[in-house]
Amino acid sequence: MKPRRGALPYCVGVLREQLSSPTPVSLAAFLNGHVRSCDVLVQVVAECEVEYAGRALSTADAGCYVVMVKCDGSLQIHGARGVKPVNWQPRTDDVSAFVEEGRCVLVASRRSPEEVVKVTFHDVHLALALELEEAGFTLSGSEKDMQEALARSPHVIEQGLTVLDRELLVGVGGIDLYALDRDGRLVVVELKRARAGHEAVHQLARYVAAVRLQVPHREVRGILAAPSVTAPAREALTRQGLEFVEVTALAKSEPAAMQGALF
Amino acid sequence: MKPRRGALPYCVGVLREQLSSPTPVSLAAFLNGHVRSCDVLVQVVAECEVEYAGRALSTADAGCYVVMVKCDGSLQIHGARGVKPVNWQPRTDDVSAFVEEGRCVLVASRRSPEEVVKVTFHDVHLALALELEEAGFTLSGSEKDMQEALARSPHVIEQGLTVLDRELLVGVGGIDLYALDRDGRLVVVELKRARAGHEAVHQLARYVAAVRLQVPHREVRGILAAPSVTAPAREALTRQGLEFVEVTALAKSEPAAMQGALF
DNA sequence: TGATAGATTTCGAAC
DNA sequence: GTTCGAAGTCTATCA
Numbered sequence: 001m002k003p004r005r006g007a008l009p010y011c012v013g014v015l016r017e018q019l020s021s022p023t024p025v026s027l028a029a030f031l032n033g034h035v036r037s038c039d040v041l042v043q044v045v046a047e048c049e050v051e052y053a054g055r056a057l058s059t060a061d062a063g064c065y066v067v068m069v070k071c072d073g074s075l076q077i078h079g080a081r082g083v084k085p086v087n088w089q090p091r092t093d094d095v096s097a098f099v100e101e102g103r104c105v106l107v108a109s110r111r112s113p114e115e116v117v118k119v120t121f122h123d124v125h126l127a128l129a130l131e132l133e134e135a136g137f138t139l140s141g142s143e144k145d146m147q148e149a150l151a152r153s154p155h156v157i158e159q160g161l162t163v164l165d166r167e168l169l170v171g172v173g174g175i176d177l178y179a180l181d182r183d184g185r186l187v188v189v190e191l192k193r194a195r196a197g198h199e200a201v202h203q204l205a206r207y208v209a210a211v212r213l214q215v216p217h218r219e220v221r222g223i224l225a226a227p228s229v230t231a232p233a234r235e236a237l238t239r240q241g242l243e244f245v246e247v248t249a250l251a252k253s254e255p256a257a258m259q260g261a262l263f
Numbered sequence: 264m265k266p267r268r269g270a271l272p273y274c275v276g277v278l279r280e281q282l283s284s285p286t287p288v289s290l291a292a293f294l295n296g297h298v299r300s301c302d303v304l305v306q307v308v309a310e311c312e313v314e315y316a317g318r319a320l321s322t323a324d325a326g327c328y329v330v331m332v333k334c335d336g337s338l339q340i341h342g343a344r345g346v347k348p349v350n351w352q353p354r355t356d357d358v359s360a361f362v363e364e365g366r367c368v369l370v371a372s373r374r375s376p377e378e379v380v381k382v383t384f385h386d387v388h389l390a391l392a393l394e395l396e397e398a399g400f401t402l403s404g405s406e407k408d409m410q411e412a413l414a415r416s417p418h419v420i421e422q423g424l425t426v427l428d429r430e431l432l433v434g435v436g437g438i439d440l441y442a443l444d445r446d447g448r449l450v451v452v453e454l455k456r457a458r459a460g461h462e463a464v465h466q467l468a469r470y471v472a473a474v475r476l477q478v479p480h481r482e483v484r485g486i487l488a489a490p491s492v493t494a495p496a497r498e499a500l501t502r503q504g505l506e507f508v509e510v511t512a513l514a515k516s517e518p519a520a521m522q523g524a525l526f
Numbered sequence: 527t528g529a530t531a532g533a534t535t536t537c538g539a540a541c
Numbered sequence: 542g543t544t545c546g547a548a549g550t551c552t553a554t555c556a
Contacts, residue, residue: 014388014389041341055512057549059401061398062398064395065395066331066395068329070343080333080334082536082537083337084537089346115549126277128308133327134326134342135324137321140319141319142532143533174554193319195543198435199546202465230543231543232545317534320534352534375542378534402549
């Protein structure tokens with residue numbers, strides 16, 4: 001790595017390069033040099049304005065933001081508040097910087113959908129190139145985990161339930177759990193990892209209708225399995241002759257143990 | 264601002280404070296001193312591991328991440344790829360740092376839902392406190408804009424249409440546009456800024472049913488207005504005696520002009 | 527490539 | 542606080 005104007009002496013290891021108050025030319029060179037480099041995350045803290053054109057149009061007035069370009073070409077511009085960036089681009093086909101009218105401009109574009117984010121830098125306070133490491137990540141408690149757990153222990157939903165299939169496709173969309181109750185009736189189970197609203201009821205109703213259409217001679221039950229339901233959703237269930245069963249998303253011991261470990 | 268161990272000389276303006284390779288004690292002091300300060304965004308680049316317990320459970324193995332805490336208490340931990348952080352917490356009730364077994368630990372928690380994110384710092388490369396500025400932001404092309412435009416020019420949907428109401432509440436949810444056609448029939452219009460799927464059809468059907476219930480003696484039409492529909496959604500519309508009208512989300516001239524301005 | 531559904535969705539508005 | 546729906550949602554999966 002050759003040192004640049006404004007580069008600091010401790011640019012080793014994770015911190016590949018740091019520029020303090022770079023000129024537009026050196027910022028553009030810095031950006032073009034590091035963007036999309038393997039495992040390098042580029043960050044610029046600057047007064048800048050941001051324009052977006054694509055599925056919608058937006059303008060962020062000149063203000064101080066943190067601009068982040070990751071090695072996969074994703075771009076995000078963070079303001080003072082919120083997890084969500086002010087502007088972003090999850091995938092880009094091209095990210096490049098240039099100097100225009102004495103200012104460094106970063107343009108990130110993608111086709112399909114055709115979109116552009118343009119960042120015009122005014123005062124640049126800091127530019128960093130960081131070399132991050134990928135590390136293992138595990139998540140549990142998704143709907144998929146819940147489905148696997150209930151497929152192993154269907155009695156949690158109802159005594160005598162036998163699972164016939166998971167992710168059974170009926171027309172469009174898939175039935176989370178397709179089962180047989182103790183009386184030989186078909187059971188369509190729709191799972192929700194969190195409180196269920198009427199969309200969940202609608203989904204369940206669609207699947208039940210699809211099964212009834214395919215198997216007209218059999219009785220078909222519909223069960224919404226979730227940790228809780230909203231009141232209107234429960235009414236909708238009752239109205240349509242569907243059922244609700246309370247199931248907790250995570251094994252009860254797990255979160256408690258985790259909470260204990262954290263405090 | 265009093266200078267800390269490792270603080271750099273150019274800590275003025277936007278860059279409130281910068282620490283290079285701080286000790287666990289100084290990092291904890293730094294975090295507790297800056298977190299939730301007005302307009303201050305705190306960032307730490309470090310080898311760390313992250314645990315999350317709440318709606319789900321997750322663990323990120325020790326690796327190099329960018330940890331960001333904004334002044335509203337939101338937390339996000341970014342890895343090398345993607346706009347989405349590895350871990351995050353959109354709202355927190357408490358963010359605090361302390362030293363545990365010789366390591367700085369950051370804990371961000373919230374009640375309702377009860378959630379905790381714990382970051383254990385190993386090697387800390389950089390810690391920044393940045394003072395960001397809020398600036399104006401405008402977005403156009405949202406469904407709300409579309410609704411306003413169509414309320415002004417309902418003939419775009421159909422000749423002779425008269426808008427009676429917008430966001431009319433019927434039971435749960437609101438009718439985007441409630442209108443009267445040239446023959447005096449009531450018209451429920453559901454808008455979508457992007458391609459509409461069967462959820463949009465379901466929404467429309469619910470609203471139409473609600474209006475028919477409230478006004479049993481009147482004929483009620485249902486129109487889905489969107490730039491396009493999926494094939495299954497179109498079938499569902501036909502099946503339920505509902506209609507589709509193609510409306511483009513943005514005025515055709517706008518995006519083209521914007522694109523031109525950007526390149 | 528298109529369609530569907532999940533997501534620790536986030537975010538904001540209405541009640 | 543609850544409920545609901547939009548979002549520039551994003552992302553993975555499957556036909």
